[in-house]
Amino acid sequence: MLLxxxxxxxxxxxxxxxxxxxxxxxxxxxxxxxxxxxWISAPKRGQDATLERLRVDxxxxxxxxxxPDPLHLAEVSNLAEKTGMRYADSARALLEQAAEQHLQGNQLDRDAP
Structure with missing residues (x-):
C-alpha cells in the first residue's frame, strides 16, 4: 500500500x-x-521494508x-549477467510454484463430491 x-x-x-x-x-x-x-535512508530507519528489499522486489x-529472461533482466536493470540469472531462476521457481498450486486446486475441485 505504501509503495x-x-x-x-x-x-x-x-x-x-x-x-x-x-x-x-x-x-x-x-x-x-x-x-x-x-534523503532515502533517514525516513526508512526502523521500518521493515529496506531499500534493498524494495530493489529486489x-x-x-x-x-x-x-x-524470466536473464539477459533482458540484466539489460533493463543494469545488472551483471549472473545476477540476472539469479532473478530469472527465482522468477521461474515462483511461476512453477504458482502453476503447481493452481493444478492442485483444480484437482481438489474435481475430487470434491
Missing amino acids: TDWLDHRRHRWPSTASLHLLINNQTANTTSRASNH RRLEKALIHG
Missing part, C-alpha cells in the same frame, strides 16, 4: 519526469540522477511480468 501511494504521489507531483529511479525528490525529478542515500516483479 502504491508513493507511485501515485510521484506521478501526480512529477508527471513528466525522465527519471527511471523509483525514489526521486525535487532536486532529482528533472534529472536522471538518483536521490541521495541520506522490483527486479523480481520485472522478471515475473516480462518473463
Whole structure:
C-alpha cells in the first residue's frame, strides 16, 4: 500500500519526469540522477521494508511480468549477467510454484463430491 501511494504521489507531483529511479525528490525529478542515500535512508530507519528489499522486489516483479529472461533482466536493470540469472531462476521457481498450486486446486475441485 505504501509503495502504491508513493507511485501515485510521484506521478501526480512529477508527471513528466525522465527519471527511471523509483525514489526521486525535487532536486532529482528533472534529472536522471538518483536521490541521495541520506534523503532515502533517514525516513526508512526502523521500518521493515529496506531499500534493498524494495530493489529486489522490483527486479523480481520485472522478471515475473516480462518473463524470466536473464539477459533482458540484466539489460533493463543494469545488472551483471549472473545476477540476472539469479532473478530469472527465482522468477521461474515462483511461476512453477504458482502453476503447481493452481493444478492442485483444480484437482481438489474435481475430487470434491
